[in-house]
Amino acid sequence: MRARTLVVAPNWLGDCLMAQPLLTLLKARSPAAEIDVLAPPAVAPLMRRMPEVSEVLEVDWRHGNLDLRERWRLGRRLRGRYAHAFVLPNSWKSALVPFFADVPLRVGYSGESRHGLINVRHANPRKGAVRAPMARFYAQLGETPGKTPPERLPDPVLSADPVAAIAVKATFGLAPGAALVALCPGAEYGPAKRWPAEHFGALAGQLAARGAVPVVLGTQKEVPLGLAIEQFSLGRALNLAGRTSLDDAINLIAGSALVVSNDSGLMHVAAALGRPLVALFGSSSPHHTPPLAAAARVIYRALECSPCYARDCPLGHLRCLREITPAEVLQQCEALLADPAAGQPAAV
Numbered sequence: 001m002r003a004r005t006l007v008v009a010p011n012w013l014g015d016c017l018m019a020q021p022l023l024t025l026l027k028a029r030s031p032a033a034e035i036d037v038l039a040p041p042a043v044a045p046l047m048r049r050m051p052e053v054s055e056v057l058e059v060d061w062r063h064g065n066l067d068l069r070e071r072w073r074l075g076r077r078l079r080g081r082y083a084h085a086f087v088l089p090n091s092w093k094s095a096l097v098p099f100f101a102d103v104p105l106r107v108g109y110s111g112e113s114r115h116g117l118i119n120v121r122h123a124n125p126r127k128g129a130v131r132a133p134m135a136r137f138y139a140q141l142g143e144t145p146g147k148t149p150p151e152r153l154p155d156p157v158l159s160a161d162p163v164a165a166i167a168v169k170a171t172f173g174l175a176p177g178a179a180l181v182a183l184c185p186g187a188e189y190g191p192a193k194r195w196p197a198e199h200f201g202a203l204a205g206q207l208a209a210r211g212a213v214p215v216v217l218g219t220q221k222e223v224p225l226g227l228a229i230e231q232f233s234l235g236r237a238l239n240l241a242g243r244t245s246l247d248d249a250i251n252l253i254a255g256s257a258l259v260v261s262n263d264s265g266l267m268h269v270a271a272a273l274g275r276p277l278v279a280l281f282g283s284s285s286p287h288h289t290p291p292l293a294a295a296a297r298v299i300y301r302a303l304e305c306s307p308c309y310a311r312d313c314p315l316g317h318l319r320c321l322r323e324i325t326p327a328e329v330l331q332q333c334e335a336l337l338a339d340p341a342a343g344q345p346a347a348v
């Protein structure tokens with residue numbers, strides 16, 4: 001009965017993809033074991049595209065809320081179903097469902113004093129230490145505490161549906177063979193991870209002049225950013241921010257010839273779909289959260305203040321991103337578009 005594994009997913013797209021190597025390793029060790037994932041709606045569509053995942057238990061709990069009664073009810077409903085649980089977020093409340101479900105082995109970082117809730121505990125990384133690659137941070141949970149994961153981890157991979165990609169293009173009046181360049185200017189974390197809208201707009205204008213079709217992807221929160229980029233591009237970029245579901249955005253990325261993205265969830269989506277990608281890093285570090293794909297080019301200034309991991313630039317100038325010019329990004333885009341090894345669009 002208890003053959004299944006439950007994974008409590010992180011709350012962010014990028015983190016979910018950085019956690020996928022852990023799922024791949026678990027599946028490789030026990031191919032017959034079913035892996036179910038407990039995930040909020042913001043990441044559930046992504047988790048459904050991971051080949052390692054059997055079932056996604058979608059829970060719509062408000063970020064920041066304890067929702068104790070709902071967690072208890074779900075835990076009791078899941079009693080006896082799972083042999084292992086991997087709790088990927090560090091919060092106390094994220095460990096409650098496996099505890100209420102009486103899962104015998106509940107694995108996670110010590111996090112917020114989770115003694116008892118987590119019974120296979122890994123030590124939290126030391127405060128102030130250089131941050132290890134995020135994929136290794138999660139993969140560590142697949143090992144016994146103290147033992148390190150394999151040196152080379154599998155890259156994240158998402159499934160793509162070519163028919164769905166063509167259908168979503170048609171929804172937005174885009175031809176099936178349009179050479180889409182997906183621009184992903186958002187970064188939920190904060191402005192210190194966002195390349196300026198005027199730079200994205202200038203790049204979009206130059207890409208359009210070369211026959212590409214730049215489209216801006218993002219959530220409802222990024223609508224103003226998308227509108228600004230549309231304006232800076234003199235109307236050459238099509239702003240789809242706030243107009244797509246996450247599934248639509250993934251399908252559009254799968255059908256793109258190229259993606260230009262900040263260090264954000266959609267950057268990791270593009271990498272996992274194997275799309276040619278130019279990734280722009282500001283206050284964060286490409287050593288900590290690199291795009292895990294061969295066809296990715298990273299632009300990172302590595303200033304004396306980098307990486308500061310701030311949400312807003314503490315120095316007020318945002319040189320780490322402002323100094324990355326549209327011409328420099330365009331050069332990388334052209335190199336990728338001219339490189340047959342960077343691959344053809346997955347879905348056109």
Ligand code: SF4
Nearest residue numbers: 283305308313319320
């Ligand atoms: S302090 Fe430096 S790395 Fe941090 S946001 Fe400002 S310019 Fe970028």
